[in-house]
Amino acid sequence: MASSDTAESTRRDFLYVATAAMGAVGVAAVAWPFIHQMNPDAATIAAGAPIDLDLSPVAEGQIIRVFWRGKPIFVRHRTPKEIADEQNTDLASLIDPAPDSARVKPGKEQWLVVYASCTHLGCIPLGHQGDWGGWFCPCHGSAYDTAGRVRRGPAPLNLPLPPYEFVENTKIRIGAGASA
Amino acid sequence: MSGHSSYQPRTGIERWLDTRLPIVRMIYDQFVAFPVPKNINYAYAFGAILAVFLIVQIVSGVVLAMHYIPHETMAFASIEHIMRDVNYGWLIRYIHMNGASFFFFAVYVHTFRGMYYGSYKEPREILWILGVIILILMMATAFMGYVLPWGQMSFWGATVITNLFSAIPFIGDPIVTWLWGGYAVGNPTLTRFYSLHYLLPFVIVGVVILHVWALHVTGQTNPDNVDPKTPDDTVHFTPFALTKDAFAIGLCFIAFAWFVFYVPNYLGHADNYVPANPGVTPAHIVPEWYLLPFYAILRAVPDKLGGVIAMFGALIVLIFLPWLDGSKVKSAAYRPWYRVFFWIFVADCIFLGWLGAMPAEGIYPTLSQVGTAWYFAHFFIIIPALGYFEKPKPLPESISEAVRLRHERPSLYARLMNR
Numbered sequence: 286m287a288s289s290d291t292a293e294s295t296r297r298d299f300l301y302v303a304t305a306a307m308g309a310v311g312v313a314a315v316a317w318p319f320i321h322q323m324n325p326d327a328a329t330i331a332a333g334a335p336i337d338l339d340l341s342p343v344a345e346g347q348i349i350r351v352f353w354r355g356k357p358i359f360v361r362h363r364t365p366k367e368i369a370d371e372q373n374t375d376l377a378s379l380i381d382p383a384p385d386s387a388r389v390k391p392g393k394e395q396w397l398v399v400y401a402s403c404t405h406l407g408c409i410p411l412g413h414q415g416d417w418g419g420w421f422c423p424c425h426g427s428a429y430d431t432a433g434r435v436r437r438g439p440a441p442l443n444l445p446l447p448p449y450e451f452v453e454n455t456k457i458r459i460g461a462g463a464s465a
Numbered sequence: 466m467s468g469h470s471s472y473q474p475r476t477g478i479e480r481w482l483d484t485r486l487p488i489v490r491m492i493y494d495q496f497v498a499f500p501v502p503k504n505i506n507y508a509y510a511f512g513a514i515l516a517v518f519l520i521v522q523i524v525s526g527v528v529l530a531m532h533y534i535p536h537e538t539m540a541f542a543s544i545e546h547i548m549r550d551v552n553y554g555w556l557i558r559y560i561h562m563n564g565a566s567f568f569f570f571a572v573y574v575h576t577f578r579g580m581y582y583g584s585y586k587e588p589r590e591i592l593w594i595l596g597v598i599i600l601i602l603m604m605a606t607a608f609m610g611y612v613l614p615w616g617q618m619s620f621w622g623a624t625v626i627t628n629l630f631s632a633i634p635f636i637g638d639p640i641v642t643w644l645w646g647g648y649a650v651g652n653p654t655l656t657r658f659y660s661l662h663y664l665l666p667f668v669i670v671g672v673v674i675l676h677v678w679a680l681h682v683t684g685q686t687n688p689d690n691v692d693p694k695t696p697d698d699t700v701h702f703t704p705f706a707l708t709k710d711a712f713a714i715g716l717c718f719i720a721f722a723w724f725v726f727y728v729p730n731y732l733g734h735a736d737n738y739v740p741a742n743p744g745v746t747p748a749h750i751v752p753e754w755y756l757l758p759f760y761a762i763l764r765a766v767p768d769k770l771g772g773v774i775a776m777f778g779a780l781i782v783l784i785f786l787p788w789l790d791g792s793k794v795k796s797a798a799y800r801p802w803y804r805v806f807f808w809i810f811v812a813d814c815i816f817l818g819w820l821g822a823m824p825a826e827g828i829y830p831t832l833s834q835v836g837t838a839w840y841f842a843h844f845f846i847i848i849p850a851l852g853y854f855e856k857p858k859p860l861p862e863s864i865s866e867a868v869r870l871r872h873e874r875p876s877l878y879a880r881l882m883n884r
């Protein structure tokens with residue numbers, strides 16, 4: 286037996302603990318690469334770089350769909366009436382209150398850029414439909430207005446805004462400022 | 466049950482082997498002379514049926530993996546190639562598809578049988594917990610397998626299920642990104658699901674070995690609630706229980722063959738014959754039928770994280786069943802009130818399954834909440850309360866006594882014939 290006869294701990298006990306601790310560190314150091322290999326690889330991250338989108342061909346009232354980082358994004362050219370309606374919406378009536386100005390870039394109120402996934406269970410809603418003329422999700426009946434704000438559940442949140450900025454008057458860069 | 470070995474090596478070869486690797490002794494003790502209560506009914510055949518379907522899935526799965534290509538541009542086409550070009554590919558694919566459904570049908574009957582006859586009670590708690598672990602592994606395996614054809618249901622089912630993890634506070638989003646291997650469900654998701662779908666069945670085999678081991682330590686339960694006392698209460702597994710299980714498996718295979726040959730797509734979803742399209746969601750995403758009750762529980766809770774907790778909780782609560790049930794009586798045959806609530810619980814599970822297939826609008830979400838509330842009330846209120854209030858019926862002296870009493874009572878058939 287390797288144990289000592291004395292009740293108090295010995296230097297050999299310390300050696301056991303130190304050896305086991307080094308073993309645990311070694312196992313953790315080897316485990317990490319085997320876990321981290323499942324995170325997005327270099328090619329995926331490179332393909333997730335920002336993309337530029339020319340808005341000039343998008344007619345008033347039109348919705349186009351683009352993909353960035355595998356996720357569909359709606360870009361909607363809103364009409365002056367739609368903008369006025371959303372700016373005058375009573376915030377207290379909203380499920381997820383947000384003013385119209387928080388949904389678009391200042392001075393670019395005609396351009397709405399939102400992720401195209403319903404915040405309920407991820408279906409892609411249909412444009413120009415529903416009681417508010419924004420989007421209607423056919424899966425469970427959620428309705429969004431032309432600012433992408435949810436007006437009728439079960440969806441709990443507004444359509445999220447992807448990171449983007451205007452690089453020219455009619456050109457946006459989707460993903461600008463996003464982390465890898 | 467663990468007792469003294471009754472194996473007698475007869476030939477010289479057997480004696481030579483027995484002193485070096487007593488594998489024949491192990492097989493004889495565990496699968497020939499193993500004592501089985503002589504009163505078990507056909508509900509007890511589903512363990513053997515499950516073992517057979519695990520083998521069916523592994524054999525057909527290994528064969529399909531020889532022809533399937535896990536790449537987003539080729540996965541769907543390679544499945545169609547299996548259906549059209551590979552010799553008997555259509556048959557093997559339909560066996561694998563419908564095999565999953567039969568696997569789950571059998572595991573649900575198996576689980577309900579355990580709940581009815583108190584098979585989770587002392588001293589079989591570990592046997593039961595290993596079973597719950599197998600059930601969870603089965604669900605994970607079936608989900609990842611369903612993603613592989615890369616149809617519309619595959620893609621959007623994968624999106625919805627992996628997004629469940631995003632409900633976890635703080636670490637949810639990094640976990641989802643890690644599961645995806647990207648910013649959305651894509652090719653890295655498909656390739657890793659393929660690898661894990663191949664791995665997990667072998668993990669299941671490992672846990673099944675522990676499950677059978679635990680069963681052979683405690684011995685089988687039986688419908689009459691009393692443990693075997695004399696050798697007269699049991700029969701040898703071979704040939705008695707073995708032939709009974711084989712007969713049940715034969716009946717099961719008849720039903721299975723009918724599905725495979727005549728209605729191979731009845732249990733599936735037509736939308737999965739449309740290739741995955743990340744830009745269009747099918748109007749009504751539903752999981753495979755065997756996950757519908759849990760899907761209904763997920764949608765019943767109006768909060769995202771709450772729904773995820775409720776859904777996983779519905780599975781995890783099974784682990785604690787041995788300690789929630791305080792009744793000393795095992796079998797529902799001697800528990801008049803437990804029997805009533807058991808069948809209400811079975812009906813509730815089927816009700817939830819039906820609701821999971823309905824759209825989440827109108828009256829259905831309210832009904833789902835009622836069904837979910839009952840599901841948890843069964844475990845946390847009804848079962849503990851019955852342990853206190855229920856007066857069980859008198860138990861038979863022994864298994865032989867119970868069998869004799871049952872034979873004295875005329876069967877329904879005899880009563881109809883003598884009318």
